[in-house]
Amino acid sequence: MDYFGQLLANGLVLGAIYALTAVAFTLVYGVVRLVNFAFGELFMLGAFLTTSLMLPEVRLLGTVVPMPGFPLPIAALGAIVVTGIIGVVVDRIAYRPLRNAPRLAPLITSIAVSVVLQSLAQTIWGAEELRFPQFYLATLEPVVLFDSIYLSVMDLVVMATAIVAMLGLSLFIARSSLGRAMRASAEDQTAAMLVGIPVNRVVAAAFAIGSGFAALAGLLYAQTYGFAHSSMGFLPGLKALTAAVLGGIGSVPGAALGGLILGLVEALGAGYLPNGTAWKDAISFVLLVGLLYLRPQGLLGRPELNSAGRGSLLGGASSAGVGWLQAVFARFDALLTRGAAAGTPAAFGLLAVAVVVGLMVPSDYWLRILTMVVIYGMLASGLNVIVGFAGLLDLGFVAFWAVGSYLTSILFVLVLKDGYGIAPQEVWWLLYLNLPLAGLLAAGFAVLLGTPTLKLRGDYLAIMTLGFGEIVRVVAINWMDLTNGPMGIRGIPAPNLFGISLGSPRAQFFFALALAVVVVFAVARLVRSYVGRAWVAIREDEEAAEAMGVPTARYKLYAYAASGFVGGFVGVFYAHSQQYISPLNFSLFENILLLMLVVLGGLGTFIGPFVGALIWIAFLQLALDLPFVQAYPETRFALLGVVLIVLMVFRPQGLAASARVGLTMPGARAKEAA
Amino acid sequence: MTALLEARQVVVRFGGLEAVGGLDMAVARGAIHGLIGPNGAGKTTVLNVLTGFIRPTAGRLVFDGEEIGGLNVNGFARRGLARTFQNIRLFGAMTVLESVLVGAHQRFSSSAPALIFGGRAARAAERAMIARAHELLTFVGLGREVVDRVATTLSYGHQRRVEIARALMSSPKLLLLDEPLAGMNALEKQEIADLVRQVRAQGIAVLLIEHDMQIVRSLCDHLTVLEYGKRLADGAPEKVLSDPAVQAAYLGRTR
Ligand SMILES: Nc1ncnc2c1ncn2[C@@H]1O[C@H](COP(=O)(O)OP(=O)(O)OP(=O)(O)O)[C@@H](O)[C@H]1O
Ligand SMILES: [Mg+2]
Numbered sequence: 001m002d003y004f005g006q007l008l009a010n011g012l013v014l015g016a017i018y019a020l021t022a023v024a025f026t027l028v029y030g031v032v033r034l035v036n037f038a039f040g041e042l043f044m045l046g047a048f049l050t051t052s053l054m055l056p057e058v059r060l061l062g063t064v065v066p067m068p069g070f071p072l073p074i075a076a077l078g079a080i081v082v083t084g085i086i087g088v089v090v091d092r093i094a095y096r097p098l099r100n101a102p103r104l105a106p107l108i109t110s111i112a113v114s115v116v117l118q119s120l121a122q123t124i125w126g127a128e129e130l131r132f133p134q135f136y137l138a139t140l141e142p143v144v145l146f147d148s149i150y151l152s153v154m155d156l157v158v159m160a161t162a163i164v165a166m167l168g169l170s171l172f173i174a175r176s177s178l179g180r181a182m183r184a185s186a187e188d189q190t191a192a193m194l195v196g197i198p199v200n201r202v203v204a205a206a207f208a209i210g211s212g213f214a215a216l217a218g219l220l221y222a223q224t225y226g227f228a229h230s231s232m233g234f235l236p237g238l239k240a241l242t243a244a245v246l247g248g249i250g251s252v253p254g255a256a257l258g259g260l261i262l263g264l265v266e267a268l269g270a271g272y273l274p275n276g277t278a279w280k281d282a283i284s285f286v287l288l289v290g291l292l293y294l295r296p297q298g299l300l301g302r303p304e305l306n307s308a309g310r311g312s313l314l315g316g317a318s319s320a321g322v323g324w325l326q327a328v329f330a331r332f333d334a335l336l337t338r339g340a341a342a343g344t345p346a347a348f349g350l351l352a353v354a355v356v357v358g359l360m361v362p363s364d365y366w367l368r369i370l371t372m373v374v375i376y377g378m379l380a381s382g383l384n385v386i387v388g389f390a391g392l393l394d395l396g397f398v399a400f401w402a403v404g405s406y407l408t409s410i411l412f413v414l415v416l417k418d419g420y421g422i423a424p425q426e427v428w429w430l431l432y433l434n435l436p437l438a439g440l441l442a443a444g445f446a447v448l449l450g451t452p453t454l455k456l457r458g459d460y461l462a463i464m465t466l467g468f469g470e471i472v473r474v475v476a477i478n479w480m481d482l483t484n485g486p487m488g489i490r491g492i493p494a495p496n497l498f499g500i501s502l503g504s505p506r507a508q509f510f511f512a513l514a515l516a517v518v519v520v521f522a523v524a525r526l527v528r529s530y531v532g533r534a535w536v537a538i539r540e541d542e543e544a545a546e547a548m549g550v551p552t553a554r555y556k557l558y559a560y561a562a563s564g565f566v567g568g569f570v571g572v573f574y575a576h577s578q579q580y581i582s583p584l585n586f587s588l589f590e591n592i593l594l595l596m597l598v599v600l601g602g603l604g605t606f607i608g609p610f611v612g613a614l615i616w617i618a619f620l621q622l623a624l625d626l627p628f629v630q631a632y633p634e635t636r637f638a639l640l641g642v643v644l645i646v647l648m649v650f651r652p653q654g655l656a657a658s659a660r661v662g663l664t665m666p667g668a669r670a671k672e673a674a
Numbered sequence: 675m676t677a678l679l680e681a682r683q684v685v686v687r688f689g690g691l692e693a694v695g696g697l698d699m700a701v702a703r704g705a706i707h708g709l710i711g712p713n714g715a716g717k718t719t720v721l722n723v724l725t726g727f728i729r730p731t732a733g734r735l736v737f738d739g740e741e742i743g744g745l746n747v748n749g750f751a752r753r754g755l756a757r758t759f760q761n762i763r764l765f766g767a768m769t770v771l772e773s774v775l776v777g778a779h780q781r782f783s784s785s786a787p788a789l790i791f792g793g794r795a796a797r798a799a800e801r802a803m804i805a806r807a808h809e810l811l812t813f814v815g816l817g818r819e820v821v822d823r824v825a826t827t828l829s830y831g832h833q834r835r836v837e838i839a840r841a842l843m844s845s846p847k848l849l850l851l852d853e854p855l856a857g858m859n860a861l862e863k864q865e866i867a868d869l870v871r872q873v874r875a876q877g878i879a880v881l882l883i884e885h886d887m888q889i890v891r892s893l894c895d896h897l898t899v900l901e902y903g904k905r906l907a908d909g910a911p912e913k914v915l916s917d918p919a920v921q922a923a924y925l926g927r928t929r
Contacts, residue, residue, distance in 0.1 A: 525790045529800065530775070530782040533768070537776045540765035547725060549751035549780040549844055558786075604767075663772045667792075668800040 002148030007271040008264070009145075013155050013224060015263020016162035020217035021240030022247065022255035023169065024210035030186035030250040031206040032099070035459050037110045038090060039214045040237020041117035042083050046215025047222035047232060048125055049079035054133045060124055061632070072135050076219050080212045087211025088204050096200070097649045103458065104393065105652045108599050109645055111592050116641035119634040122230035127634075129227040138223070158220045165216060166256050169209065173252065178205055186250060235281065238470065238588075239266075242288040245463055248301020257299060262287070275478070282474040285467040292464045293452040329651065333658035336607075343666055350607070351517065358509045367505035369621060373613045374512040375574055378519045380597040380609030382566025387595065388603035389527055390559035391539025393462040395591050396449060396469030400564040402476060402586040403445050404438035404571020409489040409581055410482065417491070424493035431495055434572045435515075442568025443561040450560035454553050457542075469591055476583040488582025495576045508577050515573055516610075519566055524606055524661075526562060533663045535559055536604070596644055602654030604661060611656045616640065676739065678703045678879050679724065679755075679848055684733030686719055686903070693719045694730070694903040701848060701896075706870060706880045708890045708911070711900035712923060717883045718760055720900065721850050724881070725757045726750035738847060752780050754847035758837040758854060760883075764825040770816070770836050773825045774807045777843030803843075810839040814869060831862050838869070842878075849873060850881045855889060867893050887924075891915060899923070 024039045052058045053075035057066050070078070094113055098106045140153040173179035178201075185192040185202045193199050221236060222228045243262045247254025262284055270280040291298065339346040354374075361367055379401060386394045411430065416422040449468045453461055476483045483489070494503030495511055502511055526532060534555045537545035546552045575581050597616055601608030623629045623636040647655075662669075677700035686694040693716045701707045709717050722728040724735065726747040735743045737753055745753070756777070765773050781803065784796035811821065814835040820828060825836050834854055841849055851870070855863045867889055870880055884890050890897065890911065897914040899907040901923045907914045914920055 522790050525792070526786065529784070529789045529796070530779055530803075531786070531789065533772055533776050534779055536768055536772075537765050540767060541763050543727070543747070544759070544763040544765065545776065546747040547727070547751055547757055548777050548840065549748050550776065551748045562786075663768065664775065664804060665797060665800040667797055668804055 002146070003271065004268075005146060005149035007267045009149055009151050009155060010271075011264035011267030012260070013158050013263070014267055015260040016159050017217045017221050017224070017236065017259075018240050018243045018262050019256045019259025020162055020165060020213050020220070021236060022243035022259045023166070023252060024214040024217075025241050025244040026247070026249055026252060026255040027182075027206045027210045027213075028203075029244070029459075031182060031203050032095070032106075033459075034095065034106045034110065035241065035249075035463070036095075036113075036207075036210070037107075037237065037241075038113040038117060039210065039240070040233035040235075041114045041121070042087055042211045042214040042233070043218035043221070043237060043240075044121060044228070044230060044233030045086065045117065046079050046083045046218030047228035048121060048130065048230075049082055049215070050075045050219035051130050051132050051222055051228045052125075053078050054135065058130070059126060062126070072137070072223075076216070079219055080215045083215035083218075084208040084212040087207040087214075091204060091207040094645050094648075096203075098652075101648070101652055104599070104603075105648045107393070107459065107462065108596065109648045112596070112641040112644040112648070114641075115592075116638045116645070118230055118233070119637035119641070122634040123632040123638070125228070125230060127230070129229045132222050132226045132228065154223060158224060161216070161220065165213065166252070169213075170252060172209075178202065182206060238466070239284050241463065242284050242467070245288060245298050245460070246291055248298030251298070251300045254298055254300035278478045279474065282471050282478075285470045285474070288467040289452070289464055289471070292456060292460060292467070296456055296460055332655075336656055336658040337660070339607075339659060343662070347520070347606075351513075354513055355510075358506065358513060364505040367509050369617055371505065371509045371512050371577065373610070373617045374509070374516050375570060375577070376594070376597060376617065377610035377613035378512075378516050378570045379567065379574075380594050380601070380613055381519055381523055381606070382563050382570065383591075383594050384598045384603065384605075384609050385523060385527075385535075385566065386559045386563035388598055388605070388608070389532060389539065390535040390556060392453075392556060392559065393458070394465045394560075394563065395462050395588065395595070396465035396467075396472070397563065397567055397594060398586040398588070398591040399449070399469050399472035400442040400446055400567030401571040401574065401590075402472060402583075403442040403564075404434075404568035405575040405581045405585070406476065406483060406489075406571075407438045407441060407568070408434040408572040409492045409575045412493060413489050413491055414484065425496060425499060428493075428496035428499060431572065431576060435569050438572045439565040439569035442571070443565040446560040446564025446567075447557050450557050454556060466588065466591075469588055473583050473586055473588075476586065483583070486583060488580060488584075489575075490580050492575050492579045492581065494579060495573070512573065512577070515570065519570065520606055523562070523566065527606075527661060528663060528665055531555070531558065532661075536663060539604075596640075599654055600644065600647065602657035602659065605654070605656050605659045606661055607659045608654055608656045612654075615655070619643070677701060678705075678738060679881075680734075680736045681720075681724065682734045682736070684720070684723055684735070685731045686716070686723060686728060687731045692903055694723065697733070697900075697903070697905055699898050699905070699908070701879055701881055704874060704877055704879055705895045706874050706882060706893055708894035708897040709881060709883045709900065710885070710887075710890060710897060711906070715900040716903040717900055718852055719903070721757065721852050721881070721883060724750075725755050725850060748780075751844060751846075754844075755850065756841035756844050756846035756848070757850040758834070758841055758852060760852040760856070762830075762833045762837055764833055764836060764840075766824075766826050768825060769822050770811065770825045770828070771804070771807055771821045773836060774811060774840045774843050775803055777840035778803045778806065780844060807839070807843060810842050811836075813842075813872070814839045815865060831858055834858075834866070835869075842873070846878060848879045848881060852883045853885070854882070855884055855886060863889060887915065 021039060021043055028034055028036050052067055053070045054072060055067050056069045057064050090113055094109050095106055098109060137157065138154050142150040142152045143156065144150055173183055181197045181202050182205065184197055185199055218233065239262060243258035244255050246261060247258030265287060266280050266284055269283040270276040273279060383397045386392050411434065412424050416427060417424060453464050456464055477486050494501055496502060502508060534545065534550045537550055538552050538555060542552055597612030598609050600615060601612030619640065620636060623639055629636050679701040681697060681699045684694055684697045697720065709720060711717050719728065723730050726745060742750060742753055765776065782799055784793060784799060788796045816832060816835050820832060825833065854866055870882065870893060874880055894911050897911050898905060899914060899920050906923055907917045907920050
């Protein structure tokens with residue numbers, strides 16, 4: 001009883017925090033149908049601002065700045081107000097221009113905003129934890145219930161605050177005119193606009209309140225666990241999103257219920273399952289995945305939210321932008337259109353350029369960078385199959401990449417070398433076997449993960465795949481016997497051909513290039529056939545595709561399989577080229593980065609993923625030369641985020657979108673003209 | 675000879691609303707069958723049932739002697755039912771040729787390796803279908819110049835024709851058209867009507883939803899009239915259109 005009671009108490013505290021953040025997701029989703037990933041970061045800002053305001057002095061940007069040292073309630077209030085304002089400003093700058101944009105644009109933008117806020121926070125407050133100060137309430141004796149359950153006064157304060165905040169919000173929505181307007185917009189935005197509800201003001205209010213709730217949750221979290229840190233918002237943000245979905249996104253009582261359930265399940269799971277604390281993150285995501293499978297609308301949600309956004313994912317050029325910028329783009333587009341029309345010769349031209357570059361570049365340093373460009377370009381190409389062509393927003397792609405990397409590393413290092421004492425050079429050929437083998441394994445894995453997602457659409461699909469990706473990562477960390485856990489696997493041999501090591505940077509570059517040729521060729525052949533046409537048809541209008549006789553469920557699985565194959569295939573080379581892998585290599589951030597690369601370059605094009613990879617990696621290097629980036633390295637992620645936000649507003653279709661991919665077999669058209 | 679498509683006692687309820695109430699209907703082989711009725715009568719709903727888009731609350735569907743009620747949408751298409759939509763639904767970002775080729779999806783069967791390694795059969799199938807797509811585009815009255823344009827950028831009338839070509843691409847036994855003449859001028863209407871006759875001449879039955887009574891009278895072999903989801907009349911056009919109940923229904927609508 002006492003153990004159970006203690007877990008229950010922990011679960012309630014955690015649940016209260018999740019519930020408050022879940023309200024933020026739910027409120028904004030209800031009004032604008034946007035999963036604002038940035039709430040995790042607003043949560044973190046709430047924690048930092050409160051902590052800073054309570055301290056006598058804080059190091060900001062490396063210099064010690066005197067602070068007011070407010071008591072907790074005043075500091076908290078200040079933090080909530082400031083975060084609320086930040087939320088509104090973010091909406092005004094980044095989201096409002098995208099209200100009628102293609103459906104992927106706001107989601108990508110919200111991810112970019114997260115990246116910007118997180119790296120700014122790290123720049124300002126540094127990479128260290130900021131300790132939450134001692135204050136009077138926290139020094140009080142804990143309350144003891146039933147002689148055995150210890151509840152600190154602050155735990156009670158956390159729960160009480162959550163309850164009061166939720167009740168206050170419910171009252172506000174039910175009684176105030178703004179609250180009622182909010183509910184009306186959530187029901188039907190067009191209708192709300194027609195009857196004269198100021199939708200922009202309602203949305204701003206939802207962002208203000210949501211951000212305030214996230215900040216409140218963040219500061220309570222910081223208080224409970226004793227620190228603030230720039231990456232602290234990430235996992236709680238995902239969990240809160242899970243809670244919101246669990247309760248039924250769009251429903252405030254649902255968010256409260258979802259948060260509570262998630263907090264309790266996590267606390268009890270951590271307490272009772274063998275090695276539960278290590279697995280507790282997986283518990284939440286398993287719950288999420290299971291629920292989305294069985295009841296996608298969540299416990300209290302409405303089913304229509306799982307509806308397909310018809311129309312293009314990202315297509316549709318933006319008309320925004322100054323004249324000269326548009327002129328530059330027009331030039332660039334004409335070039336790309338011509339290149340794409342040339343097809344195979346253009347591809348050979350690009351390959352020739354890559355070969356020449358590979359031969360000419362003198363420094364190992366730049367060869368390594370170029371190899372990374374090719375690797376990321378290939379991975380992004382794999383992701384592009386599922387997202388760009390089939391239109392399924394997959395945030396779990398890294399899992400397929402991880403499957404490939406781990407398969408080859410486990411075989412070479414843990415089994416053959418450590419288990420049987422076989423030196424990698426003796427079995428160099430295994431690498432070439434592993435490439436297709438890992439591809440097939442990852443493809444099978446992708447189909448397995450893809451099957452339960454078939455019923456889901458749009459944002460729900462993204463959230464479910466994200467859940468899968470996280471589960472795979474937690475498994476990789478915790479299944480010590482298989483993966484070596486967080487230590488990762490060292491000593492993965494460099495690629496080798498007939499006993500000749502291909503470990504030099506130049507050899508690796510050409511190895512990567514050869515694989516890229518294989519990947520692009522195979523993907524292009526599939527896309528330029530009835531299979532690719534079925535994918536694009538599904539992306540553009542799933543129901544119409546089905547009516548034309550396309551078994552859409554099967555073709556979605558094919559897209560997963562193709563995407564998974566590329567992930568696994570490239571993953572093998574990645575492991576051998578890095579020679580060390582750990583679960584950190586396969587985080588959600590990597591998946592988001594890949595997604596950004598594809599979007600940056602242009603979804604649904606062959607060259608887009610490589611353009612995206614080249615720009616990103618070149619950008620990283622060039623940014624390192626800027627003085628303020630040298631002083632604050634984290635700002636380069638913020639810069640990337642800003643670039644992406646700007647791109648979403650001015651060119652949502654991506655840079656190389658004009659390199660449109662034909663969907664008929666190349667040879668078949670040439671004959672017909674003759 | 676049995677009917678090509680038979681619907682028996684089909685009921686569709688949306689929540690409390692009964693959109694279709696116990697409809698019996700049979701489309702004969704090689705016929706142009708008109709489905710008419712006032713706005714909101716349930717015509718589109720019936721077409722959605724006949725193409726698998728909506729699972730009826732009750733009732734049976736028999737197509738070409740086979741029970742098809744339990745199939746999913748692509749199963750209906752594979753059995754030979756092809757449709758167009760009241761609000762045109764072409765695939766954005768696809769060219770006319772590519773969109774039309776999607777209609778032939780079920781006629782491709784090459785495996786992934788055959789596609790990747792460029793199998794001869796895969797190439798031949800693609801060529802044959804592209805040739806067929808060109809034929810059908812000419813058949814619906816579209817010239818070569820539109821073939822490589824993005825379908826959604828064409829004029830309304832042309833988009834309609836692309837949609838019909840896409841549906842015909844699957845070599846259906848029954849083509850279901852939901853108000854293909856809506857929003858067209860008299861000349862275009864005549865052209866599409868002629869097109870429908872030519873489709874029938876190829877042995878493909880047509881189910882047509884249409885409001886223009888003159889066209890309906892001259893074009894259809896058989897009419898089914900719906901009102902409030904119920905069958906009001908059924909039979910030869912002359913007989914049905916002179917039925918006082920039908921006339922009342924239409925007068926009721928204009929009033
Ligand atoms: N998905 C749906 N959910 C709820 N009600 C529906 C749905 N689809 C149609 N209805 C209702 O069913 C009735 C019949 O609609 P339907 O679209 O079939 O009529 P129609 O005869 O095609 O009309 P029109 O000539 O305007 O196209 C209408 O009252 C409509 O509002
Ligand atoms: Mg209709």
